[in-house]
Amino acid sequence: MIDVKRLRILREVADQGSFSKAADALRFTPSAVSQQIAALERSIGAPVVERSTRGVVLTEPGRLLLDAAEAVFAELHHAQERIDRLTAGRSRLTIATFSSGGRHILPRALTPFVADHPEVEINVLEREPEAALPLVRTGQADLAIAYHFDGPLPLTPGERSGITWTPLMDDPMWIVLPRGHRLAGRPALDLADLAGERWVLGCTKTEAYLRSHAARAGFEPEFAGQTSDYFFAQSLVAAGVSVSLIPQVALDHAATGLTTVPIHPPRPTRYIGIATARRSHPQPLADELVRALLATAGPNPRTDPGPNPGADPGPASGADPGAAPVGGAPASRRLRRGVPGRP
Numbered sequence: 318m319i320d321v322k323r324l325r326i327l328r329e330v331a332d333q334g335s336f337s338k339a340a341d342a343l344r345f346t347p348s349a350v351s352q353q354i355a356a357l358e359r360s361i362g363a364p365v366v367e368r369s370t371r372g373v374v375l376t377e378p379g380r381l382l383l384d385a386a387e388a389v390f391a392e393l394h395h396a397q398e399r400i401d402r403l404t405a406g407r408s409r410l411t412i413a414t415f416s417s418g419g420r421h422i423l424p425r426a427l428t429p430f431v432a433d434h435p436e437v438e439i440n441v442l443e444r445e446p447e448a449a450l451p452l453v454r455t456g457q458a459d460l461a462i463a464y465h466f467d468g469p470l471p472l473t474p475g476e477r478s479g480i481t482w483t484p485l486m487d488d489p490m491w492i493v494l495p496r497g498h499r500l501a502g503r504p505a506l507d508l509a510d511l512a513g514e515r516w517v518l519g520c521t522k523t524e525a526y527l528r529s530h531a532a533r534a535g536f537e538p539e540f541a542g543q544t545s546d547y548f549f550a551q552s553l554v555a556a557g558v559s560v561s562l563i564p565q566v567a568l569d570h571a572a573t574g575l576t577t578v579p580i581h582p583p584r585p586t587r588y589i590g591i592a593t594a595r596r597s598h599p600q601p602l603a604d605e606l607v608r609a610l611l612a613t614a615g616p617n618p619r620t621d622p623g624p625n626p627g628a629d630p631g632p633a634s635g636a637d638p639g640a641a642p643v644g645g646a647p648a649s650r651r652l653r654r655g656v657p658g659r660p
Contacts (some may be wrong), residue, residue, distance in 0.1 A: 323357040324386040326350055327365060331383055335372040357382075361378060387454075387481060395456030395596060402592060410437040410602045413449035413461040417547060417567035418589065422462060423486070426609035437602060445522075446470065451593045454480060459603040460593040460611070464488065466526050470592075479595040485606060486614050488587040492578045493554050493561045501576040508580065512536035517559040518548030519567065527562055530585050573604075 329339040330350065340347045348659050359363050365379030375383060398409075407571065419441065431439065448465035453461045460486070463470070470482065485580060491509065495499050508530055516538050518524055524543070531538045541559040544550050546568035554561050555574035564587045568577060570625070591607050593600070 319360060319506065320357065320381075321389065322380070322593065323353050323360075324351045324389070324491055325422070326556055327357060327389075328383060328386055329378070330354065330366060330373060331375055334374075365553070371469050389457050391479065392593065392596070395594070398456055407438055408602060409436075409440060410435060410606065411440040411442065411452075411458045412606070413442045413444040413452050413458040413463075415445055415449070415462065415464065416443055417564070418462040421566050422589070422610065425613040426606060429613075430606055430609050434602070434605075450480060450592055452593050456594065457512060458604065459593070459600065462589065464587050464589045464590050466522070466587055467529075481593050481595055482592045483593070485589045485591055486566075487608060488564045488566045488589050490562050490580065490585040490587065492580060493563045494576045495557045495560075495577060496574050496576050497552055498560070499576065503578055505579045505581050509534040509536065509562060512571070515539050515541040515559045517542040517544065517550045517561050519544055519551045519561065520565060521545060523562060526585065532659065548572075583639030 325464065326339065326345075327362035329342055330336060333339040333342060336347045336350045336354075338475075339345075340350045343350065354366060359377065361382065363378040363380060366373040366378050395497060412423065416536055423441070427439065431437075439640065442452065442458060444447070444461070446461070446465065449458065449463050452458035453654055482620060492500075492506050503510075512531075512534070515640055516527065517540070521543070524540070542550075544553075547563055548569050550561050551563060551569045551572055553559060555572055562585070563577075566587075566589070569575070593603055595608065
């Protein structure tokens with residue numbers, strides 16, 4: 318029988334890359350960690366780590382064991398959460414979401430959900446995808462509204478996730494200009510049209526994304542500022558400081574002094590979806606909220622022509638339950654490469 322405590326030590330060794338660092342994190346001695354790993358290897362009849370001057374790495378049996386351990390820890394954590402809810406006599410639903418998703422997407426789904434389930438305690442956590450997905454994986458959140466750009470979801474290569482991803486909407490990026498800008502009257506723009514402009518960004522991830530698309534357009538963007546808030550970025554644009562690249566969901570419809578202009582295809586796009594954990598038992602509350610999110614997200618912006626050029630945009634648009642944001646994937650697909658997590 319494999320000892321769960323030893324699996325926790327193995328996971329810490331894998332995370333830290335050395336026995337000494339794992340020992341510090343666990344408040345053990347390095348020799349105690351080494352002894353526990355040796356006992357684990359004896360119990361399964363195979364080495365789980367390789368030692369070198371650079372530290373330790375998992376062997377193939379070690380990686381297989383760690384994958385299984387992550388699933389076990391997630392189930393144990395989720396079971397404890399359910400037990401806590403039963404003993405408290407009140408159901409709880411924990412949702413992780415990024416800021417603009419929490420501002421524009423989640424409330425429309427929560428309104429009917431809360432009306433139908435006044436007994437459920439709602440707990441909302443503001444998290445970026447790289448922090449939200451591990452919470453779902455480990456059972457600390459029941460679902461997450463997350464996003465990715467052109468590349469894959471922010472899941473750590475080499476680890477198993479057990480996460481089911483349900484596409485929610487395509488979220489196209491818009492050029493946001495000061496209202497009196499020389500290009501404000503254009504029906505659409507190429508990024509190359511803005512080669513001489515200074516940019517301010519509303520998300521740290523947008524910089525690499527903009528640099529990549531700008532390189533394809535033949536220029537290197539110059540930045541006037543960096544923020545972690547799309548609404549802050551748009552206020553700087555309205556002040557005439559710069560231009561910006563903003564996803565449709567994060568457009569500030571109440572702001573004055575701004576003009577939004579679409580980008581000619583291929584249009585940079587953020588893909589939004591819902592992450593839920595694969596569990597051995599039903600999750601009726603999470604499943605119902607997923608259905609509410611799909612029902613309330615709105616029309617798919619891939620087929621929505623959007624607002625008139627040069628005018629403030631209309632309501633952010635949204636969901637296509639059958640959309641395939643990356644590579645034609647089906648509406649709900651199970652991800653097998655994963656995120657780290659700990660109960």
